[in-house]
Amino acid sequence: MTIQDIKSVGIIGAGQMGSGIAHVSSIAGFDVHMVDVNQDQLDAALATIKKNMQRQASKGKISESDIATALGRIKSSQQLESLSDCDVVIEAATENEEIKKDIFRKVCPLMKPEAILCSNTSSISITRLAAVTSRPGQFMGMHFMNPVPIMQLVELIRGIATEPDTYQAIKDMTHKLGKTSASSEDFPAFIVNRILLPMINEAVYTLYEGVGTVDSIDTAMKLGANHPMGPLELADFIGLDTCLAIMSVLYDGLADTKYRPCPLLVKYVEAGWVGKKSGRGFYDYGGETPVPTR
Numbered sequence: 001m002t003i004q005d006i007k008s009v010g011i012i013g014a015g016q017m018g019s020g021i022a023h024v025s026s027i028a029g030f031d032v033h034m035v036d037v038n039q040d041q042l043d044a045a046l047a048t049i050k051k052n053m054q055r056q057a058s059k060g061k062i063s064e065s066d067i068a069t070a071l072g073r074i075k076s077s078q079q080l081e082s083l084s085d086c087d088v089v090i091e092a093a094t095e096n097e098e099i100k101k102d103i104f105r106k107v108c109p110l111m112k113p114e115a116i117l118c119s120n121t122s123s124i125s126i127t128r129l130a131a132v133t134s135r136p137g138q139f140m141g142m143h144f145m146n147p148v149p150i151m152q153l154v155e156l157i158r159g160i161a162t163e164p165d166t167y168q169a170i171k172d173m174t175h176k177l178g179k180t181s182a183s184s185e186d187f188p189a190f191i192v193n194r195i196l197l198p199m200i201n202e203a204v205y206t207l208y209e210g211v212g213t214v215d216s217i218d219t220a221m222k223l224g225a226n227h228p229m230g231p232l233e234l235a236d237f238i239g240l241d242t243c244l245a246i247m248s249v250l251y252d253g254l255a256d257t258k259y260r261p262c263p264l265l266v267k268y269v270e271a272g273w274v275g276k277k278s279g280r281g282f283y284d285y286g287g288e289t290p291v292p293t294r
């Protein structure tokens with residue numbers, strides 16, 4: 001498979017990342033087949049994609065006719081069978097190893113033999129995920145950043161068995177999407193999250209130990225370190241469930257106490273307060289503007 005052969009892209013999981021990947025893939029001219037277990041999530045994803053495309057149109061980055069053409073390329077379904085003609089399938093379901101492995105076991109027999117399978121996992125071993133597929137040579141990590149339409153980077157991760165042609169095709173596809181790639185070896189949480197998530201976890205410890213409030217921690221890092229979002233705002237944006245899953249992969253995979261997930265992060269996830277997508281995390285998103293909860 002080369003970039004010339006890639007016409008149709010399948011996406012599994014229509015959450016914030018799946019919808020963003022569908023957005024940029026359709027704008028770049030690929031046919032998109034989006035699958036989720038939840039029909040409401042598929043409907044919400046299409047609405048989000050439309051809203052974000054209109055946002056780009058209002059800035060003059062794309063035209064109204066580009067939107068109509070791109071939206072016309074996106075099909076959605078609850079059936080993995082709809083991915084049978086895709087040249088590349090990108091899995092962007094919940095950050096849970098068993099959910100991902102179950103998806104791969106089910107989708108592999110349905111895919112064309114030559115098709116490439118990628119995971120957008122934030123942290124989980126690509127080699128371990130590849131081992132449950134029927135195509136470890138045609139499997140790799142394609143890690144987009146959130147929000148996908150505006151973040152420039154895609155981390156590319158080869159598993160131990162990933163073939164050079166697979167890596168080259170996905171690198172070329174990344175560039176066709178208008179993104180820049182950076183290559184990471186297959187270690188827990190790769191590059192971006194190996195560095196970013198311990199900082200976010202430390203911000204939660206800073207809150208937990210009473211060093212600062214939500215507002216003072218975020219203001220300190222925005223104005224003191226020039227971060228576009230404070231670490232707690234960013235944690236809510238990523239999803240506290242995803243943050244905890246990544247910290248747990250780092251903690252288990254590197255066996256170092258410096259990666260211990262903060263108990264307050266665990267408590268928020270256990271409460272179902274997983275951030276912006278659930279309406280509450282370190283901020284409450286019920287009103288006009290987010291309100292700090294501590």
Ligand SMILES: CC(=O)CC(=O)SCCNC(=O)CCNC(=O)[C@H](O)C(C)(C)COP(=O)(O)OP(=O)(O)OC[C@H]1O[C@@H](n2cnc3c(N)ncnc32)[C@H](O)[C@@H]1OP(=O)(O)O
Pocket residue numbers: 052053055056059121122144145146147148149150151192193196228229234238242
């Ligand atoms: C967890 C993982 O595995 C890996 C990860 O992804 S880690 C998370 C990585 N992401 C980050 O760190 C994001 C940090 N935050 C930021 O960079 C900024 O806050 C932000 C770009 C998200 C928003 O910036 P902002 O200045 O507060 O908002 P705003 O002015 O509304 O938006 C900036 C631009 O992005 C666009 N934009 C924002 N969100 C968008 C979206 N979802 N879709 C499309 N465009 C979007 C806006 O239209 C605007 O465009 P222009 O520059 O053309 O005006």
Ligand SMILES: NC(=O)C1=CN([C@@H]2O[C@H](COP(=O)(O)OP(=O)(O)OC[C@H]3O[C@@H](n4cnc5c(N)ncnc54)[C@H](OP(=O)(O)O)[C@@H]3O)[C@@H](O)[C@H]2O)C=CC1
Pocket residue numbers: 012013014015016017018035036037038041092093094095096099103120121122123143144145146237238239242277
């Ligand atoms: N959030 C972020 O900033 C980033 C996340 N990622 C990674 O992207 C992936 C998705 O994250 P994100 O979009 O934030 O998560 P979301 O929670 O927003 O979306 C995940 C979606 O996957 C669906 N899903 C769960 N199980 C299945 C299944 N078996 N088949 C199909 N769909 C399924 C969920 O449905 P339901 O809600 O019904 O369970 C949900 O709609 C994760 O691996 C994450 O680590 C990568 C980069 C950045």
